Amino acid sequence: MAHYKVPHRRALLAAGGSFLVGAALQPAQLRAQSNAKAPIATIGAGHIGGTIGGLWVKNGHKVFFSSRHPEELKDLVASLGPLAQAGNVDQAIIFANVVLLTVPYGAIPQIGKDHASALKGKIVLDTCNAVAARDGAVADEVEANGIGVTSQKYLPGTRLVRAFNTMSYRIFAGEANRPDPKLAVPIAGDDQDGVQVAAGLVRDAGFDPVVVGKLADAKLFQRGGLGYGQQVSAAELKQKLSLPQ
Secondary structure (H helix, E strand, O other), rough: OOOOOEEEEEEOOOHHHHHOOOOOOOOHHHHHHHHHOOEEEEEEEHHHHHHHHHHHHEEEEEEEOOOOHHHHHHHHHHOOOOOOOEOOOOHHHEEEEEEEEEHHHHHHHHHHHHHHHOOOOOEEEEEOOOHHHHOHHHHHHHHHHHHHHHHHHHHHOEEEOOOOOOHHHHHHHHHHOOOOOOOOOEEEEEOOOOOHHHHHHHHOOOEEEEEEHHHHHHHHOOOOOOOOOOOOHHHHHHHOOOOOO
């Protein structure tokens, strides 16, 4: 399996995660399967992948965790019980049709190349944030063009949705399933069915999804954006972003 090189740092993919839901399903089937606790997979199982994936397991989903070093995921899987399993990225992509991508942003172009065929048609929930000091030139591209548009460029053929990128794993772990009003999680995507599936999985993780708009609108909650780092309710986030209530 290919090793992804990220500018200025090594071995960063292990900090990421991504997920997959329901193999070979049509959009309507995906929504129904999600409601029926469909299986999910993560690519990478670091702080975000492990935390969000763990919340899905607690909600009753089967979750397949993956990274470049799946042998390092034994303790995570054991702690979560029989609904959790681990393997490599290739196995994860085969596992289902929705992918939670949580890796250093500089690795995305190589992932897009290495897995282009397997990822085609999959719903990809992109949690990644671009950091110039770590990710190099692609971070400049994000700054110029917006993160949603840039991610779609490097993940062609996927049904991309931006999600779970605005807060740290500690906040997600501590605020999941809190009493109403739930913590808001902004999402954005061009594929309507993909956005609906993502919204359902945000709810299953214990949060309140806020659809901000298309991928071009994801710049509103990318790192440094107005919606980034907002620990607020859905109503408050919509007000901050001037979205209809």
